[in-house]
């Protein structure tokens with residue numbers, strides 16, 4: 001979803017191929033593991049045919065392909081601050097917190113452990129966003145990633161994690177959801193997700 005948001009922000013004309021997370025079959029009938037053996041999304045096939053993986057790399061690649069969209073700082077310290085946030089979101093939030101909370105097979109102890117650790121990260125992020133609209137001075141691909149990850153909190157029981165405990169984060173997410181690129185990506189991904197659930201239920 002983060003890559004989708006970035007591509008819409010850039011005004012690109014991408015073609016998306018869905019990967020079924022259970023079967024790892026692609027929407028056009030291929031075995032996704034033959035394309036990327038780890039079976040993780042996203043992966044981006046460039047116009048010259050190379051495969052690029054890892055969300056942080058893909059987001060920066062998209063920003064670099066469409067510099068006029070201003071999705072990443074062009075230089076100076078700010079370009080490293082972008083990487084700082086991409087790393088923070090990918091490690092401290094995405095993998096460190098949300099993956100465990102969203103995994104139905106994770107034991108309750110693992111979930112409580114992740115929440116106990118993750119709260120300090122959310123606190124830190126909320127402090128940063130308390131008086132800012134975006135992670136950097138303007139919208140960047142890091143916001144595309146953060147909006148994606150924070151949006152997952154909606155699928156987590158509030159008894160475990162309630163984003164409303166950090167009004168700066170809840171407010172940030174609400175603002176991001178209003179952004180046309182994010183609203184469009186959310187709606188499209190939601191339809192794909194419900195179709196996937198229906199597919200597996202009837203299978």
Ligand SMILES: N[C@@H](CCC(=O)N[C@@H](CS)C(=O)NCC(=O)O)C(=O)O
Nearest residue numbers: 021039040041042053054055056090
């Ligand atoms: N380090 C990878 C992680 C990507 C990732 O975890 N993707 C999830 C979806 S959000 C996935 O494909 N999960 C399927 C699986 O674990 O088999 C990145 O940042 O791109």
